[in-house]
Amino acid sequence: MATACISARSISKTYQTREGLPVNALVDVSIDIGEAEVLAILGASGCGKSTLLRIMAGLDLGFSGDMIVKGGAVKGPGLDRGFVFQDHRLVPWMTVGENVGLGLHRMEKAQRADAIEKKLELVGLTRFRDAYPAQLSGGMAQRVAIARALAHGPDVLLLDEPFGALDALTRVTMQAEVLRIQQQEKLSCVLVTHDIEEAIYLADRILVLSSSPGTVKAVIDVDMPKPRHRASVEFTELREHIYTTHFGTH
Ligand SMILES: Nc1ncnc2c1ncn2[C@@H]1O[C@H](COP(=O)(O)OP(=O)(O)OP(=O)(O)O)[C@@H](O)[C@H]1O
Ligand SMILES: [Mg+2]
Known part of the structure; x- marks a missing residue:
C-alpha cells in the first residue's frame, strides 16, 4: 500500500449512558488508509462504524489512541476531509x-x-x-x-451510509457515481455501510467490525479490477464468504 493518508492507531472510545454507565463503542481499532484508497467499514448496527468515522473526521475528540491524518494528529474537522451523512x-x-x-x-x-x-x-x-x-x-x-x-x-472523503435512504436502483447508480468521482479526483475514501455488496463494489479493502464492543474482526482485500460486476463469479463468491464467515447467514 502507498503511504498512509489516515492512520488509526489503537483507537478506543467509551460513551457514557444517561445513567453514567460506560458503553465501549470501540476497543483498540487500528487501520491505515492509503492515498486514493477506498476503505469500506462494514458491520452490524451499533458496532461503532459511525463513531470511528466521526473520530477520523475530527467531530469527536473524546477517544484514546492516535488518529493521524496526513502525518498530523486530528485536532478537529479540517478542509482536508469532506463528510457525507446518510441524510x-x-x-x-x-x-x-x-x-x-x-x-x-x-x-x-x-x-x-x-x-x-x-x-x-x-x-x-x-x-x-x-x-x-x-x-x-x-x-x-x-x-x-x-x-x-x-x-x-479535500483529499479525503468520509461517507456515513450515504445511500442508506435511497431505493435499491438509485443506490446502484450512486455507487457507480462515487466510483467515478473517487477515481477522477484520486480521493481517499472511507465508506461506512451495512451493505456487503456496496462494500465489495467500491472498496479496495473492507474493515469488518465486530459488535459490542467494536473491534477489528477482519480486514479483507478486494482484489478485483474496477468497475466490478455484481454477477461475476469472484464477486458472488466473496459476498458469500463475507456473509457466512462474518454474519453467519446466507
Ligand atoms: N452519544 C452517545 N451516547 C451513548 N452511547 C452512544 C452514543 N453514540 C453512540 N453510542 C453507542 O455506541 C455504539 C456505537 O454506535 P455507532 O453509532 O458508532 O454505531 P454504528 O455502527 O454506526 O450503528 P448504525 O449502523 O446503526 O449506524 C452503540 O452501542 C451506540 O449505542
Ligand atoms: Mg452509524
Whole structure:
C-alpha cells in the first residue's frame, strides 16, 4: 500500500449512558488508509462504524489512541476531509449552488462561483444550480451533498451510509457515481455501510467490525479490477464468504 493518508492507531472510545454507565463503542481499532484508497467499514448496527468515522473526521475528540491524518494528529474537522451523512442535510431555503458553496464564504465571489460550478459539473448537476432541495430526488440531493463535501477540494472523503435512504436502483447508480468521482479526483475514501455488496463494489479493502464492543474482526482485500460486476463469479463468491464467515447467514 502507498503511504498512509489516515492512520488509526489503537483507537478506543467509551460513551457514557444517561445513567453514567460506560458503553465501549470501540476497543483498540487500528487501520491505515492509503492515498486514493477506498476503505469500506462494514458491520452490524451499533458496532461503532459511525463513531470511528466521526473520530477520523475530527467531530469527536473524546477517544484514546492516535488518529493521524496526513502525518498530523486530528485536532478537529479540517478542509482536508469532506463528510457525507446518510441524510443529505441540505439547507432547504438555499439553492443547490448556495448549498454547495456553504463552506466557501472566505473565498472571493468569482473564485467561489467557479468552485461551485466545477463541483456541480463533477456530480452532473450543473443545470440544477438554481433549484431548491425540495425540487430534487433523493439521489440528486445526495449528489449535492457530495459536491458540498468536495467544495474545498479535500483529499479525503468520509461517507456515513450515504445511500442508506435511497431505493435499491438509485443506490446502484450512486455507487457507480462515487466510483467515478473517487477515481477522477484520486480521493481517499472511507465508506461506512451495512451493505456487503456496496462494500465489495467500491472498496479496495473492507474493515469488518465486530459488535459490542467494536473491534477489528477482519480486514479483507478486494482484489478485483474496477468497475466490478455484481454477477461475476469472484464477486458472488466473496459476498458469500463475507456473509457466512462474518454474519453467519446466507
Ligand atoms: N452519544 C452517545 N451516547 C451513548 N452511547 C452512544 C452514543 N453514540 C453512540 N453510542 C453507542 O455506541 C455504539 C456505537 O454506535 P455507532 O453509532 O458508532 O454505531 P454504528 O455502527 O454506526 O450503528 P448504525 O449502523 O446503526 O449506524 C452503540 O452501542 C451506540 O449505542
Ligand atoms: Mg452509524
